[in-house]
Amino acid sequence: xxxxxxxxxxxxxxxxxxxxxxxxxxxxxxxxxxxxxxxxxxxxxxxxxxxxxxxxxxxxxxxxxxxxxxxxxxxxxxxxxxxxxxxxxxxxxxxxxxxxxxxxxxxxxxxxxxxxxxxxxxxxxxxxxxxxxxxxxxxxxxxxxxxxxxxxxxxxxxxxxxxxxxxxxxxxxxxxxxxxxxxxxxxxxxxxxxx
Amino acid sequence: xxxxxxxxxxxxxxxxxxxxxxxxxxxxxxxxxxxxxxxxxxxxxxxxxxxxxxxxxxxxxxxxxxxxxxxxxxxxxxxxxxxxxxxxxxxxxxxxxxxxxxxxxxxxxxxxxxxxxxxxxxxxxxxxxxxxxxxxxxxxxxxxxxxxxxxxxxxxxxxxxxxxxxxxxxxxxxxxxxxxxxxxxxxxxxxxxxxxxxxxxxxxxxxxxxxxxxxxxxxxxxxxxxxxxxxxxxxxxxxxxxxxxxxxxxxxxxxxxxxxxxxxxxxxxxxxxxxxxxxxxxxxxxxxxxxxxxxxxxxxxxxxxxxxxxxxxxxxxxxxxxxxxxxxxxxxxxxxxxxxxxxxxxxxxxxxxxxxxxxxxxxxxxxxxxxxxxxxxxxxxxxxxxxxxxxxxxxxxxxxxxxxxxxxxxxxxxxxxxxxxxxxxxxxxxxxxxxxxxxxxxxxxxxxxxxxxxxxx
Numbered sequence: 115x116x117x118x119x120x121x122x123x124x125x126x127x128x129x130x131x132x133x134x135x136x137x138x139x140x141x142x143x144x145x146x147x148x149x150x151x152x153x154x155x156x157x158x159x160x161x162x163x164x165x166x167x168x169x170x171x172x173x174x175x176x177x178x179x180x181x182x183x184x185x186x187x188x189x190x191x192x193x194x195x196x197x198x199x200x201x202x203x204x205x206x207x208x209x210x211x212x213x214x215x216x217x218x219x220x221x222x223x224x225x226x227x228x229x230x231x232x233x234x235x236x237x238x239x240x241x242x243x244x245x246x247x248x249x250x251x252x253x254x255x256x257x258x259x260x261x262x263x264x265x266x267x268x269x270x271x272x273x274x275x276x277x278x279x280x281x282x283x284x285x286x287x288x289x290x291x292x293x294x295x296x297x298x299x300x301x302x303x304x305x306x307x308x309x
Numbered sequence: 310x311x312x313x314x315x316x317x318x319x320x321x322x323x324x325x326x327x328x329x330x331x332x333x334x335x336x337x338x339x340x341x342x343x344x345x346x347x348x349x350x351x352x353x354x355x356x357x358x359x360x361x362x363x364x365x366x367x368x369x370x371x372x373x374x375x376x377x378x379x380x381x382x383x384x385x386x387x388x389x390x391x392x393x394x395x396x397x398x399x400x401x402x403x404x405x406x407x408x409x410x411x412x413x414x415x416x417x418x419x420x421x422x423x424x425x426x427x428x429x430x431x432x433x434x435x436x437x438x439x440x441x442x443x444x445x446x447x448x449x450x451x452x453x454x455x456x457x458x459x460x461x462x463x464x465x466x467x468x469x470x471x472x473x474x475x476x477x478x479x480x481x482x483x484x485x486x487x488x489x490x491x492x493x494x495x496x497x498x499x500x501x502x503x504x505x506x507x508x509x510x511x512x513x514x515x516x517x518x519x520x521x522x523x524x525x526x527x528x529x530x531x532x533x534x535x536x537x538x539x540x541x542x543x544x545x546x547x548x549x550x551x552x553x554x555x556x557x558x559x560x561x562x563x564x565x566x567x568x569x570x571x572x573x574x575x576x577x578x579x580x581x582x583x584x585x586x587x588x589x590x591x592x593x594x595x596x597x598x599x600x601x602x603x604x605x606x607x608x609x610x611x612x613x614x615x616x617x618x619x620x621x622x623x624x625x626x627x628x629x630x631x632x633x634x635x636x637x638x639x640x641x642x643x644x645x646x647x648x649x650x651x652x653x654x655x656x657x658x659x660x661x662x663x664x665x666x667x668x669x670x671x672x673x674x675x676x677x678x679x680x681x682x683x684x685x686x687x688x689x690x691x692x693x694x695x696x697x698x699x700x701x702x703x704x705x706x707x708x709x710x711x712x713x714x715x716x717x718x719x720x721x722x723x724x725x726x727x728x729x730x731x732x733x734x735x736x737x738x739x740x741x742x743x744x745x746x747x748x749x750x751x752x753x754x755x756x757x758x759x760x761x762x763x764x765x766x
Contacts, residue, residue, distance in 0.1 A: 118388035121544065121592045125369040128600035133366045136359035138552060145348040156569055208534055209500050227347075227559070228569035234576075241581055242533035245526045245573075263555040263570075271551065276382070276579030280558075282570050285526040289441035289457065290484040291464045292332050298440060299492060299499070300526025300573065 140264035147261045149226045150308065156229030160283030161296050162304035170194050173253055173307050177216065180305065181249050184215035190237065191218055191253060208242040217247035217301075224259040224306070225266045225280070231306060232270065234278030241277050245285075250301035252281070255309050311654040316626035319461075320742075329461065330624040336457075337618040339567025340668065347563065356556045358672040361609035364548055365599065371514040371547045372590065378517025382579045384586045392422030395591045399424060399506065399539055402587055403433060406537050408503030412495075414521070414528035415439040416508030417455055417612060418541050418591060421634040424506075435506075436498045438527040440491050447474045453628025455635060456565050456614035461627050495527070505531030509542035509588075510611070511557055515550045518578035519588065522561060522571040529575055539587045540577065544595050545608040557611060560670035564613040598646045603681045607642045609671040616665035616675055622658050631655060638665035642678040645686065653690045656682035695736065717752050724748030 154164040167173045170191040178197075188200045197218070205211060223232035231252045233244060244250050260266050270278070285300030296302065320326055344350050364371060376386045389395035395418075403411065411428065413419065413435055425435045425446075437446045441458035445451065447470045452458030459467070464482030471477040471487055475494050480486045507528045511520040519540055521528045532538040548557070554574075562568040580586035599605050617623045617637030628636035633644040633652060638659060644652035656679045659665075665675040706716050724732065725748045733740030751759070 117390040117394060117592075120390055121388055121590075121596060122369050122372070124592070124596040125372075125544070125599060128596055129368060130366050130599075130602065130605065133359075133363045135363040135549060136356055138356060138556060140555075142352050143347070143349045160568065160572070212496070212500060225570075230570050230574070235581075240533075242530070245529045245533065263559050264552070267552045267555045276581065278576045278578075279529070280570065280574040281572065282568075282574075283572050285524065285572055287440045287488060287525050288566075289439070289444065289459055290467050290487055291462075291482075292335070292457070292460070293464075293484040295484050295488040297492065298488065298525035298527070299438065299495060299530045 138264060140262065143262055143264065147226055149259050149261055150256055152226040153224055153229060153259050156227065157283065157306055160229050161286060162229065162283045162306055164306045164308060167253070167307040167309050173218065177218065177251055177305065181216060186214050187216045188214060189218035190239065191220055194218070202239050205240065208240050211240065211242060211246050214247045216249045216251060217243050218251040218253065219244060221252050221254045222258045223266060223269060224254050225263055226259055226261045227263065228282050230280035230282040232266065232278060232280055234273065235275035244281060245300045247301055249303045251305045251307065253307045253309060310632065312626065312630050312658040313654065315630035315632060319627035319630055326625055329627060332460065333618045333624045336566060340564055340615055340618065343563040343567040343569065347559070353556060353559055354670055354672050357560050357670055358609065360548060360553050360556060361671050365605060365608060368544060368547065371549055372544060374514040375512050375517055375547050379588055382517045384517065384580065384588055387587060387589045389589055389591045391593045395422045395541065395589055395593065396424050396427040398589050399541070400428060400431065402537065402539055403428065403504050406503060408537065409433060410502050411435045411504045411506060412438050412498055412502040412531040412535065413506040414508065414523060414531055415442055416506065416541055417634055418508055418543055419506065420452065421593065422591070438495050438498065438531060439525060440488060443491060443495065444470060453636065454614060454617055455612050461629065499530045499534050502531060502535040504537045504539060505535040506539045506541065507532055509540050509546050510561070511554060512542055512547045513551050513554070514547055516578060518576050520554060521575050521577065522573065524572045526573055529573055532577065537585045538580065539589065541589045541591060543591055561611055561613055564615040564668065564670040594647050601646065604642060604646060604678055606673050607639065607678060609673050610639050611671055613670055615668040615670065619664045619668050621660060621662065626658065638675045638679065642675060642682060645682045649686065650690055653686045656686060714752065721748035721752070
């Protein structure tokens with residue numbers, strides 16, 4: 115505990131005079147976005163795909179035709195058990211998910227300005243799922259897309275999950291000579307369905 | 310070694326310097342495009358500045374609040390006064406868990422504390438998992454940029470490194486192939502790891518959670534697979550409320566790479582069942598910097614790297630010329646606070662053009678601070694004889710207009726008439742690697758007076 119007290123004491127004697135905390139007025143950023151259009155554009159810019167779906171069944175059918183012949187699939191959508199080739203109850207260690215081909219998750223928050231989609235412990239049976247899967251599919255309702263990050267945090271103000279992540283596009287890197295390569299350590303592709 | 314000397318090493322390969330310069334300017338350009346599409350961008354920067362400035366006035370209170378909430382979330386919190394203590398804490402957590410294999414995602418703090426060699430000394434394997442960091446780790450070099458750690462390396466060098474260390478096939482530097490090979494190599498490391506270490510981009514006092522931003526997904530692959538997650542943060546990473554993330558996440562990636570947000574913005578609050586989560590809060594000179602009114606705003610930094618991408622000196626001298634964990638303009642105002650003598654040349658590695666301050670997402674007055682460090686450094690550290698004397702002479706010349714005019718005339722005549730070998734002789738550092746312009750016949754004063762006289766006629 116020695117260092118804790120020493121650090122806090124040093125900060126106390128060195129910190130500047132009080133300054134007030136600025137208030138965020140999200141209204142100043144409003145520009146009347148066409149939310150669905152902007153969201154779609156941003157997901158595409160960051161390397162993902164946006165598709166429309168009428169039902170969960172429709173999502174499954176479309177995905178099967180886009181990414182055919184996969185061995186290991188898992189979906190958390192209602193009434194899609196037939197799609198699942200994996201029983202999470204048998205997964206003892208998250209490492210056993212290494213060969214997962216397709217993961218389909220539901221989300222209740224998307225952000226138009228950056229194409230980010232929120233998933234948290236509430237939607238995630240195992241945290242590593244959306245990162246370890248080869249192909250990630252996220253499904254959300256058009257009503258759940260907000261314009262900016264400010265509204266996103268407003269909506270999630272009281273969320274109490276232990277882990278949550280904004281995902282914007284598939285994983286990527288440009289660490290070799292600044293050439294963009296899609297598919298670093300996380301998902302190789304991202305498809306977002308708007309219901 | 311001085312910045313100028315180390316820069317001259319980088320400058321030996323002119324082609325590389327040109328590429329480096331252009332590549333970073335391109336990133337700066339992408340930043341502009343991203344920033345200009347955000348309505349109220351300047352308001353957003355003001356908010357970022359204001360929230361950080363307020364945080365510094367209450368940082369002790371927010372750290373205590375953060376600690377309490379993190380503990381309630383089931384996270385163990387540790388405090389380290391310096392790099393040495395930080396390393397000891399991380400080492401002891403690893404030992405407690407009988408761990409041998411560590412995967413690490415990008416953390417400038419652990420670089421600053423030299424964590425890797427400390428752990429490796431005890432036979433612990435530490436793998437940097439960000440692709441750029443893995444490249445420089447294999448090359449046994451430090452990162453040269455905080456966001457693009459291997460920006461100084463070309464694709465052929467990466468190809469060779471991977472052939473040597475990962476056993477890849479010669480691929481003529483194909484980034485797609487090399488990235489894919491790195492993915493396979495590091496996937497194995499993620500699966501085997503006993504402990505994952507990450508940095509922290511933002512720590513939220515209100516909730517005790519912390520946010521880590523990556524594009525590759527390496528922080529998450531490490532943290533969710535290994536049974537133990539250690540997150541290391543400097544004291545200045547704390548922010549008061551969750552809603553403030555709305556401001557900082559809008560600013561960070563746009564300023565860094567021109568992306569609207571990083572691919573993953575992960576919010577870690579509680580460890581998942583059966584796993585452990587630790588946070589190490591590190592001072593290592595930050596509370597000292599807090600005591601300096603002129604320089605404390607350097608603690609606002611959110612590590613986006615925009616000041617490096619825009620800096621005409623950084624782009625042409627390379628990150629290694631700074632010889633400090635954080636290079637570029639921001640590193641040049643942080644480092645003298647750590648060791649005034651060792652880093653005394655860094656605040657001079659600037660044209661004071663102010664571009665760094667203009668792009669800074671949290672509005673740090675970087676170029677003003679560079680100027681202020683110069684004032685302190687020239688007083689407190691010995692300056693080269695030639696520089697000291699020439700400054701004295703210049704001071705005298707500038708103080709008398711008539712003298713200035715005469716010297717100007719001589720200088721203009723000399724630039725027109727003396728041979729290059731004399732003009733570019735050694736004492737004239739301005740003639741190093743460049744030709745000076747031909748001296749005009751008139752001074753500005755003469756030209757201006759003539760023009761006014763002609764007008765009257």
